[in-house]
Amino acid sequence: MADPAADILAHKLKEHSRLNGEDVTALERLTYHRRLLQPNEDFIRQGDKPDVAALVLSGMVARYHLLNNGGRQYLSFNIKGDLPDAQSLFLDRMDHAVCAVGAVELALMPHKEITRIFERRPAVGFAIWRETLIDAAIFRETITNNSGRATRIRMAHLFCELFYRAHASGLSEGNTCSAPLSQIQLGEALGMAIVTVNRTLQSLRRARLMEFRHGILTVKDWKRLVAAGDFNPDYLHLKREVKV
Amino acid sequence: MADPAADILAHKLKEHSRLNGEDVTALERLTYHRRLLQPNEDFIRQGDKPDVAALVLSGMVARYHLLNNGGRQYLSFNIKGDLPDAQSLFLDRMDHAVCAVGAVELALMPHKEITRIFERRPAVGFAIWRETLIDAAIFRETITNNSGRATRIRMAHLFCELFYRAHASGLSEGNTCSAPLSQIQLGEALGMAIVTVNRTLQSLRRARLMEFRHGILTVKDWKRLVAAGDFNPDYLHLKREVKV
DNA sequence: CGGAATGTTGATATGCCTCAACTAAAGTGG
DNA sequence: CCACTTTAGTTGAGGCATATCAACATTCCG
Numbered sequence: 001m002a003d004p005a006a007d008i009l010a011h012k013l014k015e016h017s018r019l020n021g022e023d024v025t026a027l028e029r030l031t032y033h034r035r036l037l038q039p040n041e042d043f044i045r046q047g048d049k050p051d052v053a054a055l056v057l058s059g060m061v062a063r064y065h066l067l068n069n070g071g072r073q074y075l076s077f078n079i080k081g082d083l084p085d086a087q088s089l090f091l092d093r094m095d096h097a098v099c100a101v102g103a104v105e106l107a108l109m110p111h112k113e114i115t116r117i118f119e120r121r122p123a124v125g126f127a128i129w130r131e132t133l134i135d136a137a138i139f140r141e142t143i144t145n146n147s148g149r150a151t152r153i154r155m156a157h158l159f160c161e162l163f164y165r166a167h168a169s170g171l172s173e174g175n176t177c178s179a180p181l182s183q184i185q186l187g188e189a190l191g192m193a194i195v196t197v198n199r200t201l202q203s204l205r206r207a208r209l210m211e212f213r214h215g216i217l218t219v220k221d222w223k224r225l226v227a228a229g230d231f232n233p234d235y236l237h238l239k240r241e242v243k244v
Numbered sequence: 245m246a247d248p249a250a251d252i253l254a255h256k257l258k259e260h261s262r263l264n265g266e267d268v269t270a271l272e273r274l275t276y277h278r279r280l281l282q283p284n285e286d287f288i289r290q291g292d293k294p295d296v297a298a299l300v301l302s303g304m305v306a307r308y309h310l311l312n313n314g315g316r317q318y319l320s321f322n323i324k325g326d327l328p329d330a331q332s333l334f335l336d337r338m339d340h341a342v343c344a345v346g347a348v349e350l351a352l353m354p355h356k357e358i359t360r361i362f363e364r365r366p367a368v369g370f371a372i373w374r375e376t377l378i379d380a381a382i383f384r385e386t387i388t389n390n391s392g393r394a395t396r397i398r399m400a401h402l403f404c405e406l407f408y409r410a411h412a413s414g415l416s417e418g419n420t421c422s423a424p425l426s427q428i429q430l431g432e433a434l435g436m437a438i439v440t441v442n443r444t445l446q447s448l449r450r451a452r453l454m455e456f457r458h459g460i461l462t463v464k465d466w467k468r469l470v471a472a473g474d475f476n477p478d479y480l481h482l483k484r485e486v487k488v
Numbered sequence: 489c490g491g492a493a494t495g496t497t498g499a500t501a502t503g504c505c506t507c508a509a510c511t512a513a514a515g516t517g518g
Numbered sequence: 519c520c521a522c523t524t525t526a527g528t529t530g531a532g533g534c535a536t537a538t539c540a541a542c543a544t545t546c547c548g
Contacts, residue, residue, distance in 0.1 A: 065385075133331045148317040
């Protein structure tokens with residue numbers, strides 16, 4: 001019987017790539033080591049040299065930079081099916097850290113086993129490559145979001161992305177999804193002071209676009225939230241249209 | 245005789261990856277079509293579906309997003325040896341545009357020929373994959389730079405990166421390098437108003453850290469510029485130490 | 489030489505950060 | 519289980535950095 005982690009991985013890669021039966025079989029033969037993370041626990045630190053790659057099975061992880069002034073800059077958030085450190089397959093040292101947001105379950109796969117698959121099943125390699133390219137596309141969008149958009153638009157955009165990606169991966173429940181972030185963390189992701197985060201959240205709530213409480217995002221009016229966030233999901237490069 | 249473009253490509257990939265003689269031979273057998281771009285000319289637009297990948301032979305190209313409000317957000321700048329649209333090998337549609345900054349010479353290589361190399365020379369595929377991963381690392385650093393750092397640090401960091409990368413590719417001349425950007429473009433890269441760009445440049449010049457005039461960056465005091473920009477080149481993932 | 493784009497300077501406005509105080513919730517130990 | 523401590527969230531006031539506006543200088547380019 002195949003490890004359920006293999007299903008999660010195969011399912012995720014099929015969101016954007018084509019895999020045949022043998023490709024999936026190769027994924028099923030990988031070794032998956034379980035690891036549980038406490039909320040806020042660091043999984044990888046800047047400078048580490050991992051020899052395994054992680055697959056998120058449940059919960060949310062965050063990638064971040066430490067700033068010289070002691071601050072923290074969140075770079076992206078990853079959910080079930082994501083490979084937050086796939087880059088470590090080809091970049092020796094981590095240039096950023098990865099931590100758990102809320103409780104997290106990971107599956108760890110040895111680099112050597114993964115790269116060995118690439119020799120016989122190039123399509124698997126291309127799918128994971130594509131996964132890292134989508135990652136990069138999300139980083140680009142974040143540059144634009146954090147540099148070029150006003151605070152309210154910026155925050156709406158982040159929540160659009162979080163909900164859309166959760167929804168596309170089947171993790172939304174009705175008009176809600178889990179995002180166990182504090183306002184402090186939102187500020188460190190969006191480059192805003194906490195006070196501003198708080199007031200911007202209130203503004204979005206008063207406008208009946210969305211609510212965010214206790215780590216639960218509730219979308220009240222998707223269409224207007226998308227408009228308020230200048231959100232266009234093309235950059236996520238999903239194979240199928242995702243209806244919200 | 246091999247196309248000089250092949251040398252440029254092989255040389256670039258060797259900045260971070262190991263290639264053997266056969267790998268280089270494979271690169272030499274690629275078809276390289278020349279294309280010249282005028283200053284400011286768009287090479288690819290958002291939504292395009294390229295079937296060739298570009299190699300920068302000379303000059304500088306910029307990748308950018310168009311904003312809904314008509315503005316422009318520059319995402320990164322690429323110089324000789326860079327592959328600004330390598331992602332198009334595996335992502336159908338461009339989620340951003342690429343334009344020339346100053347006059348540019350490109351070599352275009354058919355996607356099909358490149359992916360055919362991957363079958364026989366996986367090391368070439370991994371090297372180009374690594375190239376796209378370094379790209380992503382630079383995007384991450386840009387998120388941090390534009391979201392988490394004050395204007396003066398932010399600008400110093402950008403110039404550190406531009407100089408360091410030019411220097412690593414052998415494109416610096418003494419303590420200067422070419423960066424044919426206008427102050428308007430700097431503002432659109434850093435998320436600053438033009439007036440602020442102008443005054444921040446003056447501040448860096450008065451402090452005798454650097455000068456930027458007529459598209460020429462002159463480093464007056466590298467050590468202090470690095471300190472002023474919180475610059476640490478680890479994120480560029482170069483194989484060798486680069487002494488400035 | 490004239491017109492457009494870019495760069496420079498000064499003055500003003502404002503969005504957001506900082507500071508501060510307080511409330512609410514969550515986690516801890518007796 | 520409840521006092522206690524800590525962390526997260528909320529509200530108000532004030533100041534500063536940076537955007538915006540406006541005028542002018544300079545360079546570029548036809």
